[in-house]
Structures are given as C-alpha cells and as structure tokens.
Amino acid sequence: MQMPSIETTMTRIPLAMPPKGKAPPLLAPFTKAPTATLALKHVILVFNPVGGKKRAARLAETVVLPMLKDAGCTVTQQPTEHAGHALQIGKTCSLDGVDALLVMGGDGTLSDVLSGLLSRSDGATCALGCVPTGTGNTYMREVLGMKTAGGPEAAVRAAMAAILGGKTRDVDCQQLEMTGMDGQPLTRYSINTAMAGFGPTANQAAEKRRWMGAARYDITIKTELLKLPCRKELPATITVDGTKHELPDLFLFCSFINKHTGTQHRLAPYAQLDDGLLDVCYTNRPLKSIPTAIKIDGLIKGGGKHVTQPLISMTHATSVQLETPTPAAIMVDGDVVGTTPLNVTMRPGAFRLLTPEAPAPS
Secondary structure: OOOOOOOOOEEEEOOOOOOOOOOOOOOOOOOOOOEEOOOOOEEEEEEEEEEEEEEHHHHHHHHHHHHHHHHHEEEEEEEOOOOOOHHHHHHHHHOOOEEEEEEEEOOOHHHHHEEEEEEOOOOOOOOOEEEEEEOOOOHHHHHHHOOOOOHHHHHHHHHHHHHHEEEEEEEEEEEEEEEOOHHHHHHHEEEEEEEEHHHHHHHHHHHHHHHHHHHHHHHHHHHHHHHHHHHOOOOOEEEOOEEEEEEEEOEEEEEOOOOEEOOOOOOOOOOOOOOOOOOOOOOOOOOOOOOHHHHHHHHHOOOOOOOOOOOOEEEOOOOOEEEOOOOOOEOOOOOEEEEEEEEEEEEEEEEEEEEOOOOOOO
C-alpha cells in the first residue's frame, strides 16, 4: 500500500502505515547481513569503575574479563576518571594493534567514545563493541534484540557472545552541530537520538531522581506532563532536506538512528541502524492538553501507535536543522550537551560495530 504524502503523517518511509490504533510491526535492527568476521586478539575495555553502584566494575571482573581471557584475547583496561573522559579516550588512546574498543556503559558512554573516535586527528579507527551496563541501554537493546537483553548479567553475556563472535556491520550515526553549554560551537556524534522540547526538560528533571533507577524516566514524564498548561511556548523552524516548516510551538522534536528512547518509548518504529536515513519526529501544532499528552505518551509506549496521529509529523531524511528564537536545550543520547541552533547530518556506515549475526526484531 502506498503511503500518503502529507505533512501530518509518515512520509517517504517505504512501509505501509498500520491501521489506526495498531502498532507498526516489529522490524529488524539491520537491513544488511554482517560484512566481515573479526578475530579479536587485543581490545581496550572502557568502563566507569564507580558507575551504577560499581556494577560495571563487578561485571567486568566476573563476566567480561573471564570471557575475553577464555577466548585468548588480551585486554587493556581503561577506566574512566571523570565526566568527558570516555570521549578523550576515544580521541587519543593508541589504537596500534587494537582490534576493538569495548565500551561498558549505556548510550551516553558509547556516544562519548564514538564522538572521540570520529574526531581523531590521526584518522585511526577500529571496531566498537558495547557491553550494556547503563540505566536504559536503549541502543544495545536493539543491537542485541529485545528478547535477549533480559537482566544485567544476561545482557552482558549476550553482548559478549556477539562481540566474541566477531561479526561486524558498518552502521550509521548522526553528526550534530550545535552550541555547547560553554557557548562555543560543538560537534557530537549520536547513535541514538537528538531531542529538543519536552525530552530534555524531562531528562533534566529525571537526573535529580537517579536514586529511582530506570523507573525515574517514566515517573518524571508523568510529573512533567502535569505542568503542561504552564509550559512556555517554543516557536521553531524545522528544515528537513531543504524544506522549511514554521511551527508556533514545538512540544517535541527528535532525530533518531534507532527506534527507542528510554526503556519503553518506541518513538521511531521504522528506524534501522544501517539504512542511511534519519527518522525525524516532531509535534506540528501546540500541545497544551494534559489528557492528550498522556494519550500520546501511551501510544508511543504501546509499540509506536502514535504514527497515525495528526499531531505527530514523521519522516525519513538525510539532514535536518532546528532553529528557535532563543536557545533551546538539546539532549544527545541521554545527556543535555548543548543548545539550538542544531544541524543534523546523516553519516551512513560511519563506524564498524560488533553485532549478533541475526538479532531479533524490535
């Protein structure tokens, strides 16, 4: 069935829209088979030794290092020492004789290492592998397949099995140009999502509730939605592949590489990690109604049923720009790192990722 080409529905996405009230079908995380098999002989393991109540350090000691040793792989351990250190490691560590950088953490840690790797002055590179020990692990839940990422240790073992299997794919990321929190131009690379509007607001509030664990995201979304009638409007101009859209109030903007944000929100159900396309989603009219916002949130958590809602515009693109009259916060892979104006460019096949051979769809 040919999809309708109108602004308020999914455009230029080569899949049929689901019936209203139904979620889009599960979709494989990759469009292509693995491109090569890598024999791992020497890796660098990047991890936060105190993160998650030292969970990464414990799992490194009890699971990751023993599995690498049994596989005959030598390991250089590189614990992070401060915020931003993972980015510096990716940018400056010696990659001579290194087959892969293994990152223990969540989306933010992987995003930091990748941003460093893609901005190296020497042009050196290697494969990346991610071992999920963060709060949400959104990206790796899709890479591994939703059904395999059951609990902390199970997810680590599944990730290590994929890494030691050596199957690699050339996968996408998005290059982001914005203003950093210090007021200077900032370039970052994203494997998950760049968001503006409600997303960064909720994230900043959730960071004050880290003691709640993963539940802090869902709880904070609910409490922040109750403030909706008092929310200050955010006029915006969105330019998608050269076409401008003027919006009187932007409640939500996001540009995705993968399908999910957080642990439950399937905001971009048509996204695949190697399709060479951004999945752009935004609200095209003001949203002040708490019941409507709660309904939309429920549809997103219901597998992506929001895609048929007139309030939501979605499209595939290769570039998108977001401009606002005053600086608006930009959240990148779970961390607020800068402000508008934002320029997003697709970087197809930007890096090699160690993946399962045939992960389950999500």
